[in-house]
Amino acid sequence: MTPLLKRQRGAVAIMVALGMMVLLAVAGLAIDTGLAYLVKARLNAAVDSAALAGARAVTAGNTQSEQTASAQAAAKQFFEANIPASYLMSRPKLLSTSVVFNAGEVTIDVKADAPMPVSIMQLMGFKSLTPVASAQTVRRDLDMAFVIDTSRSLIDVGPTVRTSAKSFLNKFNVTQDRVGLVHFSSGAVMDYPIFKSARGFQRDAMLSTISGFVFDGGTSSFEGMRRARDDLNAIPPLNRSSLRVIVFFSDGAPTSFGVNLPFGTCNRPGVVDSVGVGLLRLDAQYEYVSNACTLSSQAWNTLKKLPKYYNAVDTASTEWKVQTLSPRPVVEDIGDATKFKQNVGNAARNLAEAVAAKARDDNIFVFTLGMGEGLKDKNADGETGEAVLKCMANVADGPSRCYNANKNVGMYCYAATEADLTPCFSKLASAILRISK
Known part of the structure; x- marks a missing residue:
């Protein structure tokens, strides 16, 4: 080689x-x-x-x-x-x-x-x-108004409502989140307003208050929602949290709202109910305005006409239409039992949906929770209480007339039984915490 x-x-x-x-x-x-x-x-x-x-x-x-x-x-x-x-x-x-x-x-x-x-x-x-x-x-920081129905129809499940509502509050940050508490039946009670500048909320005091809830009266959804929205909007704009929410719990369709009309000799603002009770206080759960304002002392048909606009708080206000053609027709005439029930009931539903829509205009999310089979019962017009709650939450499977994808889309959860209530509250809490991230 x-x-x-x-x-x-x-x-x-x-x-x-x-x-x-x-x-x-x-x-x-x-x-x-x-x-x-x-x-x-x-x-x-x-x-x-x-x-x-x-x-x-x-x-x-x-x-x-x-x-x-x-x-x-x-x-x-x-x-x-x-x-x-x-x-x-x-x-x-x-x-x-x-x-x-x-x-x-x-x-x-x-x-x-x-x-x-x-x-x-x-x-x-x-x-x-x-x-x-x-x-x-x-x-993100959170401002939340928690609105709880305490009407008489919930009396048999009251302990579960109290327990579930308290478990819901325990899911939020007591030093950072701001939470207000409202309960309602015929009228609405602001139990704890939201702090207007400081962070946090009075959780222990709220838990104690919820433990003492009694269940009596009608379903004035509008009054509960109105108080919640007003409380959120009372926070100065520069102090508002980036996430604003109303959580609304109820077991039935709205039946009542406030008016400022003469009721016989009982001439003062109060709540009328489609079932025909007397004139009740706006700021109490279930209490007559006075002894002169009961059906035993006055005839309900002395309330001759509904106002054009909601006037129970401010007689000059034109924010909320009472008489309207849609989504349900409401005319002024409540001079007999049939007209009273139909027009008051329709107005109560309209107002509940309207205040939720106005809340969305204020960049507030509305979450609703409905409980019980009664929500699926249809009234004389073929409408269910569940449809109202879905409309209030602005969810896609609610009535098409009120769904607006360009506005804040909330959530509706249906608890068919007592056993479903705490899981439903947990589902809403998880959704709120998720959008706060």
């Missing part, structure tokens, strides 16, 4: 060896980085779930330190549940969970890494790879 041929064979051997090393390096890079990519993807999912869990859990506790601890514990639990301790030979570790409170917003920052050994890449001097991941969830 000539010296030249020997040199050529040696050069080829060197080239083959170098080529094999390059191929091994490429293969090692492909294998190790491929595994690192899988670990990184799983790590991203774990920190995302941890950040969301922290944002949900930050509502637990009466102080910021307690809320921080709750958020961090939930983040750790969800992180560990979403990535195994030795996933693809890595060592996942939650590095930090930061919880920052700032003017009604809570920011949850989660960071983690997952060091992992390499295989063939060790030939290139690499000992390990360390995928890292981070996630942030910002929970």
Whole structure:
């Protein structure tokens, strides 16, 4: 063999060896980085779930330190549940969970890494790879009015209503969220107005008040909603939270609303009900304006005409139409039992839907919860109470005449039985917390 041929064979051997090393390096890079990519993807999912869990859990506790601890514990639990301790030979570790409170917003920052050994890449001097991941969830500030029906039709399920309503309140942040409480039947009572500048709400006091609720009277949905909307709008614009919500619970169709009309010799504002009771107080659950305002002392048909506009609070106001052609016809004549029941009942429904629509114009979400089979019963016009609640919430499966996709779309939840009530409240709370992120 000539010296030249020997040199050529040696050069080829060197080239083959170098080529094999390059191929091994490429293969090692492909294998190790491929595994690192899988670990990184799983790590991203774990920190995302941890950040969301922290944002949900930050509502637990009466102080910021307690809320921080709750958020961090939930983040750790969800992180560990979403990535195994030795996933693809890595060592996942939650590095930090930061919880920052700032003017009604809570920011949850989660960071983690997952060091992992390499295989063939060790030939290139690499000992390990360390995928890292981070996630942030910002929970927006919240202003919420909670409106609870306490009409007589709920008396048999009163304990469940109280328990479910309290569990709902416990899902919100007592130091950051602002919550007001209203209960209504024939009239509406503002139990706790929303704070107008400070953050937080009086949860313990509200829970105690709910425990004392009694169930009596009619269903003046408009009065409950009106008080809630007015309370939210009383917050100065610069102090309002970025998310504003009314949560409205009821078991029946609206039957009553306020008027300022002479009722025999009882000439003062009050609530009339389509079932024909006397004149009741606007600001009480179920109480006559005076002893002179009962059916035993006055004849209901002394209320001759309905006003053109809602005038119980301000006689000069033209914000709410009472007499109207749609969505249900209402005329002024209530001079006999049939006309009284039909026109008062139609006006009560119209006003409840109208105040919800006005709330959306104010950039307020309306969430409604209906309970009981009675909501699906049809009245003489073939209409159900459930249709009113769906219309108030502006949901797609509600009446087409009132659904507007360009306005805030809320949520309606139907609780057919007592057992469905707490899950329904939880569903609404989850939806509110979800849009607050």
